[in-house]
Amino acid sequence: MYLGIDIGGSKTLLAVFTNDGKLSKEHKFATNPDYRRFLDDLAAALKSNFADFEFDYACCAVPGRVNRKAGIAEDFGNLKWHNVAIKNDVGRLVSAPILVENDAKLGGLSEALLVHKKYKKILYVTISTGIGGGIIINGKIDPVLADMEPGHMLLEHDGKLKKWEDFASGRAFREKYGKLASEINDQAIWKSFAANIALGLEELLAIIHPDVVIIGGGVGAHYEKFGKFLDEAMKKNESDMVKVPPIIKAQRPEEAVIYGCYEYVKQNA
Secondary structure: OOEEEEOOOOOEEEEEEEEOEEEEEEEEOOOOOOOHHHHHHHHHHHHHHOOOOOOOEEEEEEEEEEHHHHOOOEEOEEEEEEEHHHHHHHHHOOOOOEEEEHHHHHHHHHHHHHHHOOOOOEEEEEEOOOOOOOEEEEEEEEEOEEEEEHHHOEEHHHHHEEEOHHHHHHHHHHHHHOOHHHHHOOHHHHHHHHHHHHHHHHHHHHHOOOEEEEEEEHHHHHHHHHHHHHHHHHHHHHOOOOOOOOEEEEOOOOHHHHHHHHHHHHHHO
């Protein structure tokens, strides 16, 4: 049995997978912003919900920069945790070998494997609280750009240089419109938001030249609301040198990361 731990800025998802990839059980709890209290909550959740399971491996997905060799999460994005020994800390609670990886890379891995027979070079962009991304080539996380943080790209917006995720993420969406993406159907709002997404995506295409772009995350789950506007915005600036590939919605936009935990263990255990 394999355990996936997806640590998010607001919630943490635990999921147990059988060796053949079947999701057996899952449990979700609020992520405490205090790291020590988070570990206490994780211990309680494991004891209450997964005491009957014995795990061969576990994979911990973190929303930030990772020192994979040392098992240290150096930064956690919207969580104010820095240089925490996540591998050792979680390992003491799980009593199983732990792998640690960035959440967006894991989400990209699971989504890429669903389409890898058709596309070999995949750019995965997750739009949630922040913006993350990963490049998957031939079914593996690209090690060259394994630490890419596209949400932190500086782009000109409203006459100022801003981080992409400061005007095109789920957090930015809620700050501007006062509602969640799920609560808005106004096409004018979605057209404006799609233009913001296009600004960063155009930069990524010029560098990466992927075969396909997959959009996931909490906002990505509402791709039907803005997909046509995003396609229009991207096509408007397409050139002979930078073609716009197919842009598609993730098949499991809000569960991609936890399935990626399973796939990553299968590849690296």
